[in-house]
Amino acid sequence: MHDIRMIRENPEAFDAGLARRGLSAMSSAILEIDGARRTKIRAAEEALAERNAASKLVGAAKAKGDEAEFERLRALVGDKKAEIAKLEEESKAETSRLNELLMGIPNTPADDTPDGATEDDNVEVKKHGAPRNFAFSPKEHYEIAGAADGLDFELAAKLSGSRFVVLSGAMVRLHRALAQFMLDTHIDKNGLTEMWVPVLVRDEAMYGTGQLPKFAEDSYRTENGWWLIPTAEVPLTNVVAGEIVDETTLPRRMMAHTQCFRSEAGSAGRDTAGILRQHQFEKVEMVTISRPEDSAAELKRMIGCAEGILEALYIPYRTLVLCTGDTGFGMRQTFDIEAWLPGQNAYREISSCSVAGDFQARRMNARYRPEGGKPEFVHTLNGSGLAIGRTLIAVVENYQQEDGSIAIPEVLQRYMGGNTVITAQGTLV
Numbered sequence: 001m002h003d004i005r006m007i008r009e010n011p012e013a014f015d016a017g018l019a020r021r022g023l024s025a026m027s028s029a030i031l032e033i034d035g036a037r038r039t040k041i042r043a044a045e046e047a048l049a050e051r052n053a054a055s056k057l058v059g060a061a062k063a064k065g066d067e068a069e070f071e072r073l074r075a076l077v078g079d080k081k082a083e084i085a086k087l088e089e090e091s092k093a094e095t096s097r098l099n100e101l102l103m104g105i106p107n108t109p110a111d112d113t114p115d116g117a118t119e120d121d122n123v124e125v126k127k128h129g130a131p132r133n134f135a136f137s138p139k140e141h142y143e144i145a146g147a148a149d150g151l152d153f154e155l156a157a158k159l160s161g162s163r164f165v166v167l168s169g170a171m172v173r174l175h176r177a178l179a180q181f182m183l184d185t186h187i188d189k190n191g192l193t194e195m196w197v198p199v200l201v202r203d204e205a206m207y208g209t210g211q212l213p214k215f216a217e218d219s220y221r222t223e224n225g226w227w228l229i230p231t232a233e234v235p236l237t238n239v240v241a242g243e244i245v246d247e248t249t250l251p252r253r254m255m256a257h258t259q260c261f262r263s264e265a266g267s268a269g270r271d272t273a274g275i276l277r278q279h280q281f282e283k284v285e286m287v288t289i290s291r292p293e294d295s296a297a298e299l300k301r302m303i304g305c306a307e308g309i310l311e312a313l314y315i316p317y318r319t320l321v322l323c324t325g326d327t328g329f330g331m332r333q334t335f336d337i338e339a340w341l342p343g344q345n346a347y348r349e350i351s352s353c354s355v356a357g358d359f360q361a362r363r364m365n366a367r368y369r370p371e372g373g374k375p376e377f378v379h380t381l382n383g384s385g386l387a388i389g390r391t392l393i394a395v396v397e398n399y400q401q402e403d404g405s406i407a408i409p410e411v412l413q414r415y416m417g418g419n420t421v422i423t424a425q426g427t428l429v
Helices: 004-009 011-020 027-064 067-103 153-159 169-188 203-209 233-240 292-313 359-364 388-398 410-416
Strands: 123-128 252-261 280-290 317-321 333-341 346-357 379-387
Touching: 004 011, 004 027, 011 027, 027 067, 123 292, 169 252, 169 280, 169 292, 169 379, 169 388, 169 410, 203 233, 203 359, 233 252, 233 280, 233 359, 233 379, 280 292, 280 388, 292 317, 292 333, 292 346, 292 379, 292 388, 292 410, 317 346, 333 388, 346 359, 346 388, 359 379, 379 388
Parallel strands: none
Antiparallel strands: 123 317, 252 280, 280 379, 317 333, 333 346, 346 379
């Protein structure tokens, strides 16, 4: 959420930030509501002062036997009490209007986020590894013999409908191996703290990270009001909601391996083949809580953690900084990491690493106290480290062999019982 004081002090800069996202100026509408709210608050405070002053005189008038003055003052106190109640109710209504408006406005982009309207305007900042030269025409993951039997879309459709899969045999073991490899790498090499978190959260948690109110249709809600998390960003970031964090504990670098759930409401007809875009999937999610002055360095560090997983797997990738029009609602800046998928002959997103600044912290009221100073809002960051299903696709496609078998990357072999190949029949050898 945005700082109302910043909007009051520099509305032009606020509108300029929104304009970079392709949005119309909103400071005038915000400040009109804020002005009405503050007017009601001041009027209530003045009425309260008048009531308190009259209350002190009531007793004196009674003691003097001045019944007329006593009755006048008593009526004034009553009138002021009703006036205060009315003004407070009106100011609360204006505050609700203001918060509702602010909750629906996206974050303003960082100064060095490139301008642009669509993903076509994203800027490549790094490319690592060269795509493999195949002596045959590479297939997509679900077409490769060694993987096909372990990806059962018909059974999943019978159980749940479209955009689900049942993994079995070598595929589910490879999926699990990737998750464990990611976790071990982030713990042992990258120094992240692993956490196990609920996948059902309250409204407040979804508001805190910006999924609500604007993107409710993208998530699933249970009948008793819980939300299925779209990513572990939600519970991990909300660990500090409502807290004043000890500065000596910052930065907090956390991660969690969870199931994730997305309705994909706005993606009808996109990537329906295979497991690239599913309603239920798994990710290892990274979240960092930092001091404002450290968040730029923490973003760079987080990107390196995600890239390192692909480098260890020898998967070619590229990293892009997203333009203003493609940056997520709550983020000031986002870097996408895209893995090379030879079956599609294209790079596809496998991780997004983002910094929100204090945008989420204001929604959550998450602060820290600098030494000798007043509490300030923390900065929050999140990134996939990585999306496990998409990493499975990348491994299967990049390591496929002409006979339909799949070589197992060296770093995963110890998680696969020492086996080095998934045969064309889907067995491990």
